[in-house]
Amino acid sequence: MNLEVKKHIEDLIHYIIKGITQHQTVLLKKLSNQSIRNASIHQDEDSITFAIITYSLSKIIERNRTTGTDITTFCAAMVKNLRQMRSSLEQNNLASYNMLLKRSLTMINQTDDKLSGYIQEVIEKSRISKGSNIYANGISLSQSASLLGITQWALIDYIGKTRISDSTPSEGISIKDRILFAKSLFNVP
């Protein structure tokens, strides 16, 4: 594991636990964006997984506020898992860390069916949302989709509804020049 990524994850876990225990969704989303920045540069699975987990947790906690669904058990189990992950990292026990990281995405099976279905959906949407963040950072669409394990169909369907194309500098070639060139290809006056 890249040393910079390891340091980032050790710090990240501390703040994720804070975010979960205090139900701080804004903090969790900020942590997710930080992971995406790391994921865009290092394109490591750990940063990507943490970006998904953190964003998903923020959405689950947000939902809990509106529906009143009891997520106490789920949150407690996630916090315990995260503490064990941090401990494994500190001891450089990567085998244990990787096992616990995978568990964090699959432990939803231990929750009730209704929440499980919702979390599945949240995780899937998180993948797409994080994929669009990586694309917004300047990575190609196909590479962004590949990193998040999603299809380009889903990513394209999603990014069109974002403001990515409006928030970046204008195109290198003017729209006029591109259209005139295209017209020349099809002999359109």
Place this chain on the structure above:
Amino acid sequence: MKCLIFDTGSIISLTLNNLTWVLEPLKKKFNGKFFVTSEGKKELIDNPLHIKRYELEAMQTMSFFNDGILEMVYNEEIRKNAEHLLYLANHSYKADGNYITIVQRADMEGIAASLFFNASAYVVDERTTRWLVEKPNQLKNLLSKKMNTPIEVDKTNLSLFRKEVATIRFIRSIEIIYIAFSLGLLDKYKPNGKDGEKKLLDGVLWAMKLRGCAISEKEIEEILTNRY
């Protein structure tokens, strides 16, 4: 050979808007071939055929290959050149001392195919591939701004890359649709009454934007105002 190479995203944008059918009359007007690379076909058809949400779209796209409107291209020279370009592209920008993997094999396969066939243009909606070729400094600035870190450019690799792709010209699916509009192919959708044509163009451009084509609101306004 007179041809256009289509990347995955451009076909997806057209399909999600039920506008892929314009490719048949456009191909006749173009009087050449419309190619998709093997990696592109995999992402257009093979992968989504197993995903319920996009299974139908994959089958719809498949029909364009079956009817010969789109053709898959692949050969060893394209593959080798794609690998070579992939290495150069992904060793051109560095952040925190690490090279950033900015493109995938599929992106470079399209460029390699464009070079092999001396294509008239490579139809690419997503901006990273286009900016890498057209405005690499602008891509560097974007990476730096978004990742909040200085980006170091490997001038040797980038220079080698740019030299090899210097002849590539890009258009997007939005320009393809504009051509279709200009040729009257979309007239059946034109609403009656005043400004029907403008409403049609506005609707089509926004549909393409909302389904992933990298065009800004400002560019759409420019097209609607100037109608080049």
